[in-house]
Amino acid sequence: VSTDGKPRLGRRVLERLMRYYRFLSETTARKPLESVTSAHIAAALDIDATQVRKDFGAIGVLGMGRVGFDVCEVCRGIRVALGFDQPYQAVVVGTGHLGSALLAYPGFATYGLEIVAAFDKAKGKIGTTVGRCPVKSMRSLKPFIRKHGIRLAIITTPASAAQTVADRVVSAGVSAIWNFSPTQLVVPRHVYVRNEHISLGLSVLAYHLKR
Amino acid sequence: VSTDGKPRLGRRVLERLMRYYRFLSETTARKPLESVTSAHIAAALDIDATQVRKDFGAIGVLGMGRVGFDVCEVCRGIRVALGFDQPYQAVVVGTGHLGSALLAYPGFATYGLEIVAAFDKAKGKIGTTVGRCPVKSMRSLKPFIRKHGIRLAIITTPASAAQTVADRVVSAGVSAIWNFSPTQLVVPRHVYVRNEHISLGLSVLAYHLKR
DNA sequence: TAGATTGTTAATCGATTAACAATC
DNA sequence: TAGATTGTTAATCGATTAACAATC
Numbered sequence: 001v002s003t004d005g006k007p008r009l010g011r012r013v014l015e016r017l018m019r020y021y022r023f024l025s026e027t028t029a030r031k032p033l034e035s036v037t038s039a040h041i042a043a044a045l046d047i048d049a050t051q052v053r054k055d056f057g058a059i060g061v062l063g064m065g066r067v068g069f070d071v072c073e074v075c076r077g078i079r080v081a082l083g084f085d086q087p088y089q090a091v092v093v094g095t096g097h098l099g100s101a102l103l104a105y106p107g108f109a110t111y112g113l114e115i116v117a118a119f120d121k122a123k124g125k126i127g128t129t130v131g132r133c134p135v136k137s138m139r140s141l142k143p144f145i146r147k148h149g150i151r152l153a154i155i156t157t158p159a160s161a162a163q164t165v166a167d168r169v170v171s172a173g174v175s176a177i178w179n180f181s182p183t184q185l186v187v188p189r190h191v192y193v194r195n196e197h198i199s200l201g202l203s204v205l206a207y208h209l210k211r
Numbered sequence: 212v213s214t215d216g217k218p219r220l221g222r223r224v225l226e227r228l229m230r231y232y233r234f235l236s237e238t239t240a241r242k243p244l245e246s247v248t249s250a251h252i253a254a255a256l257d258i259d260a261t262q263v264r265k266d267f268g269a270i271g272v273l274g275m276g277r278v279g280f281d282v283c284e285v286c287r288g289i290r291v292a293l294g295f296d297q298p299y300q301a302v303v304v305g306t307g308h309l310g311s312a313l314l315a316y317p318g319f320a321t322y323g324l325e326i327v328a329a330f331d332k333a334k335g336k337i338g339t340t341v342g343r344c345p346v347k348s349m350r351s352l353k354p355f356i357r358k359h360g361i362r363l364a365i366i367t368t369p370a371s372a373a374q375t376v377a378d379r380v381v382s383a384g385v386s387a388i389w390n391f392s393p394t395q396l397v398v399p400r401h402v403y404v405r406n407e408h409i410s411l412g413l414s415v416l417a418y419h420l421k422r
Numbered sequence: 423t424a425g426a427t428t429g430t431t432a433a434t435c436g437a438t439t440a441a442c443a444a445t446c
Numbered sequence: 447t448a449g450a451t452t453g454t455t456a457a458t459c460g461a462t463t464a465a466c467a468a469t470c
Contacts, residue, residue, distance in 0.1 A: 011415055012437080018414035023395070037451065048439060053452065065446030066450050082414050083421035097312030104308055107393065111413045151420050176419055178412065182318065184234070184256075192419045194412050201389065201405050202322045203229035203293050204222055208387055208403045209362050210294035223461080248427065259463060264429065276470025277426050427469085434463070445452070 009058065014082065016055055019045055021078045024071055025110075037068035084112040089150050090178075093141065093165050094157035095120040095130050098180055102154060103131035115154070117144060121161075141165075145172035152176045159183040220269065225293065227266055230256055232289045235282055236321075248279035295323040300361050301389075304352065304376050305368035306331040306341050309391055313365060314342035326365070328355060332372075352376075356383035363387045370394040 009017075023044055024036065038056070042049035056062075056069060061077035063069045079085050092099050095118050103118055118133045119141045120126065126137050136144065144150070153169035155162055155177060162181035169177065176192040179185055185193055220228075234255055235247065249267070253260035267273075267280060272288035274280045290296050303310050306329050314329055329346045331337065336346045347355065355361070364380035366373055366388060373392035380388065387403040390396055396404055 009418065010437090014414045014418050015411045018410055022393075022408075022410060026394075039451080049451095050439065050441095050453095051437090054438095054454090057453070063452050065444090065452065067446075068451070081418075083417040086421055088417070088420050097308055097315055101308030101312060105409075107410075108413070111410065112417055113413065152416065176416055178416060182233075183237075192416070194416050196409075196412055197233075198316075198407075199229055199233060199318075199322065200226045201407055202319070202324065203225045205363065205387055205389060205403070205405050206294040206299075206323055207220065207225050207292075209299050210297055221461090250427080260427095261429095261463065261465095262461090264427095265462095268429070274428050276428065276468090278470075279427070425470105429468080430466090432463105432465075435461085437458105437460080439456105439458070441454100441456075443452105443454090446450095 009081065013055055013058060016047065016051070017059070017078050017082060019047075020052070020055070021075060021082075024075055028071060033071060035064070035068045036071050036074070038063070040068070082111075084110070087112045087114060088152060089114050089116045089148065090152035090154055091116065091141070091145065091150055091169075092118045092133070092154045092156060093120075093138075093169070094155060094161075094181075095122075095125055095135055096156060096158075099154075099156035100130050102156065102180075103133050105131075113152075116148065116150070119144075142168055142172040145169060145174060150174060152178060154178040154180070155185075156180045220292065224266055224269060227258065227262070228270070228289050228293060230258075231263070231266070232286060232293075235286055239282060244282060246275070246279045247282050247285070249274070251279070293322075295321070298323045298325060299363060300325050300327045300359065301363035301365055302327065302352070302356065302361055302380075303329045303344070303365045303367060304331075304349075304380070305366060305372075305392075306333075306336055306346055307367060307369075310365075310367035311341050313367065313391075314344050316342075324363075327359065327361070330355075353379055353383040356380060356385060361385060363389060365389040365391070366396075367391045 020041060038049040038052040041052050059077045059081040061074055090113060092103055092115055103115060115133055118130055118135045119138055120135050121138045125135045128135050151174055153174045155165050157165055159181050162183050163185060166177060166185045166187055170187055170191055178194050180196045182197055182199060187193055231252060234252060249260040249263040252263050270288045270292040272285055301324060303314055303326055314326060326344060329341055329344045330349055330352045331346050332349045337348050339346050362385055364385045366376050368376055370392050373394050374396060377388060377396045377398055381398055381402055389405050391407045393408055393410060398404055
């Protein structure tokens with residue numbers, strides 16, 4: 001809550017904050033509104049209203065007695081808490097279908113993320129542009145990260161290449177990896193890895209489709 | 212545990228089971244082994260060993276005294292529990308980068324999922340093939356699902372089209388939707404929706420990259 | 423047998439929900 | 447003022463971890 005000590009928000013809280021943010025963005029885009037109650041958000045997202053108030057409290061956003069919460073203030077609070085207001089740059093390694101999808105996605109800027117370059121080992125792709133990003137050789141990956149102080153690497157290579165890529169970007173100094181390859185990466189403790197394994201979703205779906 | 216009453220596994224358990232399965236598949240592919248201890252799996256996946264034993268117990272897989280668990284038996288148990296042994300068919304709606312990535316992914320068969328057709332509204336794409344799948348018109352979506360008894364629809368359209376697509380596949384009778392579009396779908400209660408919003412991952416990453 | 427590992431019960435931990443006085 | 451909504455404390459719930467007798 002305070003500005004000095006770090007309240008250390010958990011993963012659950014962060015993900016809920018993102019859901020609030022998306023909901024409020026969508027809602028106000030459709031029909032501008034000034035304030036919103038915790039009960040309203042709770043009903044829309046199937047979350048307990050007390051939870052919503054607690055989450056807002058955790059990021060220092062306070063409501064108004066009989067009225068609810070100021071939408072703008074909430075959104076600004078979430079942006080600051082999640083760090084959307086502090087833009088950061090990333091590179092994408094692997095320009096297959098998935099890499100291309102990410103490179104083409106226009107929504108990242110909203111969250112402070114700017115993808116500045118792509119890397120691929122295929123000679124034919126080097127020098128081309130994918131979604132406004134230049135595709136560079138794997139050899140230039142490490143120097144590029146160093147030179148530009150890139151903090152996030154997005155890995156969309158096949159599983160077989162992922163660990164090698166991870167080793168390189170880590171030694172070049174990134175602080176986080178967004179891993180879309182279906183493999184478990186081994187990295188030093190100080191590097192944060194977010195896995196986006198599609199198979200986790202599949203496990204739940206397959207289970208639900210059983211008969 | 213028993214075969215009659217449904218033990219109803221929670222989402223957490225299902226996802227852990229999938230992680231065990233992937234780990235054991237990868238490990239045995241590299242070097243075949245007969246048995247494995249809960250402590251070994253636990254260390255590799257950063258999960259408590261007791262948790263591993265409980266999860267195995269929940270799907271009816273028992274270990275052996277001083278030895279550990281039979282790898283084959285564990286894998287078979289997980290396949291049955293998650294339903295990988297009961298193949299099901301799906302369609303992909305939207306053949307952009309992301310849809311193409313999914314259509315090209317060869318790993319789904321391992322999990323019992325077979326993608327049999329793709330659908331797109333772009334005239335130029337209809338009639339072509341993406342990753343061995345025929346691309347069909349949106350008009351043929353509903354009859355196709357009905358005719359083949361498709362139970363899962365994978366939505367990779369832009370957000371603007373997603374709800375319309377969802378309405379159609381629901382009225383055609385699917386039991387589940389795998390939603391990759393960045394929007395919240397409204398569906399009847401009996402339809403299971405798994406959201407794969409990329410923004411959730413971003414929230415955690417952005418927070419970790421703050422400085 | 424001795425020792426490592428299991429299966430299970432008990433204890434802990436954290437997250438979610440309920441209750442309610444304080445507030446506008 | 448009356449009434450709706452907040453902020454916060456207490457209670458509940460579930461999930462994770464610890465402990466340990468049973469087992470091979």
